[in-house]
Amino acid sequence: MLNLEGVHAYYGYIHALKGVSLKVEEGSIVTLLGANGAGKTTILKVISGVLKASSGSVTFLDHDISKLAPEKVVSEGIVQAPEGRQIFPELTVIENLQVGAYTRRDKKNIKSSYQIVFDYFPILKERQDQLAGTLSGGEQQMLAIGRALMAKPKVLLLDEPSLGLAPLIVKDIFKIIQEINAQGTTVFLVEQNANQALAISDYAYVLETGKITVEGKASEIKEDPKVLQAYLGGH
Amino acid sequence: MNLLKNKAVQYTILAFVVALIPLLLDINRSTLTLWNMVIIYAIIAIGFNILLGYAGQISLGHAAFMGLGAYIAANLTGNLELPFLLSLVLSGLIPMVIGLILGLVALRLEGHYLAIATLGFGVAIQQVFKEWTAFTNGFSGVRADNPVIFGLEISEREHYFILGMIILLLLVLFAHYLLKSKTGRALLAMRDSEHAAQAMGVSLFKYKLIAFAASAFYAGIAGGLFMHLIRFTEPNAWGITLSLNLLAMVVIGGLATIGGSIIGAGFIVMVPEFIKDIEFLASIKSFATIFTGFAMIFVIMFFPHGIARIGTQIKIALLNRRNSRVDKGKGGAPNGRSKG
Amino acid sequence: MVAFLQNIIAGLETGSLYALAALGLVLIFRTSGVINFAQGEMAMFSSFIALTLFQHNMPYPVAFIGAILFAVALGYIVERVFIRPASKANLVSKMIITLGLIMIFSGLATAIFGTDSYFFRKAITADNLNAGGVIIQPNALFIIAITLLIMGILFYIIKKTMVGIAIRATAQNEKTAKLMGISVSKIYSMSWIIATVLGAIAGVLIAPTTNISTAMMMDVHLKSFIAAVLGGFGSFIGPVFGGFSIGVFDNLVGYYISLKWKTVIVYGLLILILIFKPTGLFGKSYRKKV
Numbered sequence A: 001m002l003n004l005e006g007v008h009a010y011y012g013y014i015h016a017l018k019g020v021s022l023k024v025e026e027g028s029i030v031t032l033l034g035a036n037g038a039g040k041t042t043i044l045k046v047i048s049g050v051l052k053a054s055s056g057s058v059t060f061l062d063h064d065i066s067k068l069a070p071e072k073v074v075s076e077g078i079v080q081a082p083e084g085r086q087i088f089p090e091l092t093v094i095e096n097l098q099v100g101a102y103t104r105r106d107k108k109n110i111k112s113s114y115q116i117v118f119d120y121f122p123i124l125k126e127r128q129d130q131l132a133g134t135l136s137g138g139e140q141q142m143l144a145i146g147r148a149l150m151a152k153p154k155v156l157l158l159d160e161p162s163l164g165l166a167p168l169i170v171k172d173i174f175k176i177i178q179e180i181n182a183q184g185t186t187v188f189l190v191e192q193n194a195n196q197a198l199a200i201s202d203y204a205y206v207l208e209t210g211k212i213t214v215e216g217k218a219s220e221i222k223e224d225p226k227v228l229q230a231y232l233g234g235h
Numbered sequence B: 001m002n003l004l005k006n007k008a009v010q011y012t013i014l015a016f017v018v019a020l021i022p023l024l025l026d027i028n029r030s031t032l033t034l035w036n037m038v039i040i041y042a043i044i045a046i047g048f049n050i051l052l053g054y055a056g057q058i059s060l061g062h063a064a065f066m067g068l069g070a071y072i073a074a075n076l077t078g079n080l081e082l083p084f085l086l087s088l089v090l091s092g093l094i095p096m097v098i099g100l101i102l103g104l105v106a107l108r109l110e111g112h113y114l115a116i117a118t119l120g121f122g123v124a125i126q127q128v129f130k131e132w133t134a135f136t137n138g139f140s141g142v143r144a145d146n147p148v149i150f151g152l153e154i155s156e157r158e159h160y161f162i163l164g165m166i167i168l169l170l171l172v173l174f175a176h177y178l179l180k181s182k183t184g185r186a187l188l189a190m191r192d193s194e195h196a197a198q199a200m201g202v203s204l205f206k207y208k209l210i211a212f213a214a215s216a217f218y219a220g221i222a223g224g225l226f227m228h229l230i231r232f233t234e235p236n237a238w239g240i241t242l243s244l245n246l247l248a249m250v251v252i253g254g255l256a257t258i259g260g261s262i263i264g265a266g267f268i269v270m271v272p273e274f275i276k277d278i279e280f281l282a283s284i285k286s287f288a289t290i291f292t293g294f295a296m297i298f299v300i301m302f303f304p305h306g307i308a309r310i311g312t313q314i315k316i317a318l319l320n321r322r323n324s325r326v327d328k329g330k331g332g333a334p335n336g337r338s339k340g
Numbered sequence C: 001m002v003a004f005l006q007n008i009i010a011g012l013e014t015g016s017l018y019a020l021a022a023l024g025l026v027l028i029f030r031t032s033g034v035i036n037f038a039q040g041e042m043a044m045f046s047s048f049i050a051l052t053l054f055q056h057n058m059p060y061p062v063a064f065i066g067a068i069l070f071a072v073a074l075g076y077i078v079e080r081v082f083i084r085p086a087s088k089a090n091l092v093s094k095m096i097i098t099l100g101l102i103m104i105f106s107g108l109a110t111a112i113f114g115t116d117s118y119f120f121r122k123a124i125t126a127d128n129l130n131a132g133g134v135i136i137q138p139n140a141l142f143i144i145a146i147t148l149l150i151m152g153i154l155f156y157i158i159k160k161t162m163v164g165i166a167i168r169a170t171a172q173n174e175k176t177a178k179l180m181g182i183s184v185s186k187i188y189s190m191s192w193i194i195a196t197v198l199g200a201i202a203g204v205l206i207a208p209t210t211n212i213s214t215a216m217m218m219d220v221h222l223k224s225f226i227a228a229v230l231g232g233f234g235s236f237i238g239p240v241f242g243g244f245s246i247g248v249f250d251n252l253v254g255y256y257i258s259l260k261w262k263t264v265i266v267y268g269l270l271i272l273i274l275i276f277k278p279t280g281l282f283g284k285s286y287r288k289k290v
């Protein structure tokens, strides 16, 4: 469904991605693991069109999306819940969700999307008229995911949704990600929390300083001694 | 020969050579008036550059300091009959004190708020010029005599030019040594990041005040020299138009360079003159203003270091391009996009 | 008392125009992080368009609408040609660009329209009303009403519509706004267009008082800065409050203290506010992330 082929990307002179190829199959959950600074967020930026690949291709449903502006990528059906949540602090919860639906053409069905989001995250319904900046970290993460869902994405990109959250909340969030996926949304998950991410994923990639070094079924990666040592050992 | 590599020596030699040109060539009085104006604008531009180029503090009210200098010079030599040189020094020092006060205000403000505050300051002072008739004689304006130095009256433009050049040289040298010292580095650090500068132990208090005081002093001196050159002034001369022209001089000539300030002053004075000679352009009223506005925008967009450093900038761009080709080989061009 | 009320009304009349112009400033500032120092000159230009149409025997409403249409184009072009290419530049460079625009527009206006000052009619020319000795010009009421109406519409848009939410989202976090599918560049264009139109309306409405000339917007423009500072750049309602307050204050100072020193006092006030309450009286600390 979503394909990257030999993608290179730069920040000025910093060569952040050095020929990344990966595939996200329709209906699956794919996890991208990697240490800090490996380039995980950079991959998401390239997919979303915020950073242009200097070479290589990015295709979605068999057409090239590498030249599209970020807002066009959203219209294609690829939506991010970005690193650090990045909710709009001075908009209310409901307004944040509205922004998520900005590109929707089917205005009539938006109402039902609120309902879907509130079903996943009931707390957001309670807080709907509160300024988003006053939410707790976990609630903000839920809002970020909910906001992305409002766009009715075909592929949901999640950048470290578990970062900085208490273990219990992390567990919840991973469960909901699984549910979202079960309802038909493809998920591309960037994580450092390898154990839990792999537990819900179908396939996984490991990124090291801009290169994919390991890939395979999530269940196999979990057993891979190299990965075990690097990403699972400490936990 | 090493001496010639010394910037200060270069400045001095250059100043003396240029100062003598009008004595050697036969140049008419109105052209010499323009040359004198270049000197005067160069002085205020150098001061303004210390403020904007080095310290990164914007001011849209510096015309007020120059006006103040002019009125002070007129009053001190006229009403109080102080000697010219003493009066000139005072016409720098008094604005400097007010500059210090503005600097105190600037301590609490940054960026656009400072711009707005200084804009308001400029308008308010200009209004004072209009209303405080005892000091300024309102719209009727004030007059001043030719300067007299140790009994010698300077009535010829050639001589005024030499006088101006000497003062310019002194102020250039002062700025040169000031900016080469620890102060210069502190100002630049403050410009690049106030937080980082503070973390390095730079006292924002001290250096903002220095920058404002110095720029106001230079502006006041320029005003004093202007007063005795043109020998008449009235409030309309000291408004936002002059403040914008001042900004244009420094931006076009080159932020954070002394030479650039002088080039910028030449640009502002000479462009209208060149336009006068081109019939088509001369027929467009205020073409010089339009052109200056475009030039300022063009320079800040494409040559943010100004005319004075265009050469260097192009050289660096070429070098970078070559280097980037070398160290990437097959990777394709980096697309300079980075957040920030 | 009569004199006092008279001053209040006069203050509200001009104050409403300061408020309009201040809203324009704040709108642009919050979306694109630029202070448009050239807004006054741009408004002056639009007013000259109204004048030109009027001189060519167009009815007043046509002249008014013509100025607004011109402002739409002007705002769009300025953003596209001068502001957007510099979107990555630092704050001072952006300010310098809008300051350069002052020179360009005032120069162009002189070149095209000359330095004379022209009479321009009021929107409403009916006879004055007398309310217990207080003389009220119908035109003043019209100005106050129309600016309140415009502001009402604007607030509705900003608060309630998708576009308004997108504008606020962009103001808060441009990168994420893009990730959510908002075409940030459209939002920029739109805020420049709206702001330029607000300025133009203020220009056409102040014209009967100031006459139309290259210097006509000096006062409104500078006061709109004070209004924005007073109300704070952090909210949209603040500048409106600031505009009305400064209009009334200005008139009262002129009447009760000194007409001559009014300007100095008002700008002194500006500097005092900046020193003691730089976030404005509405107090919300707000800084656009650049």
Ligand SMILES: Nc1ncnc2c1ncn2[C@@H]1O[C@H](COP(=O)(O)OP(=O)(O)OP(=O)(O)O)[C@@H](O)[C@H]1O
Binding pocket: A011, A014, A016, A034, A035, A036, A037, A038, A039, A040, A041, A042, A043, A083, B338, B339
């Ligand atoms: N805007 C930028 N400008 C310059 N370099 C950048 C920029 N953003 C990221 N980088 C660099 O690119 C590399 C990859 O960064 P990236 O943010 O993709 O890492 P990451 O894998 O997401 O790390 P983390 O787990 O910490 O989020 C890092 O070396 C980083 O320093």
Ligand SMILES: [Mg+2]
Binding pocket: A040, A041, A042, A083, A159
């Ligand atoms: Mg990251």
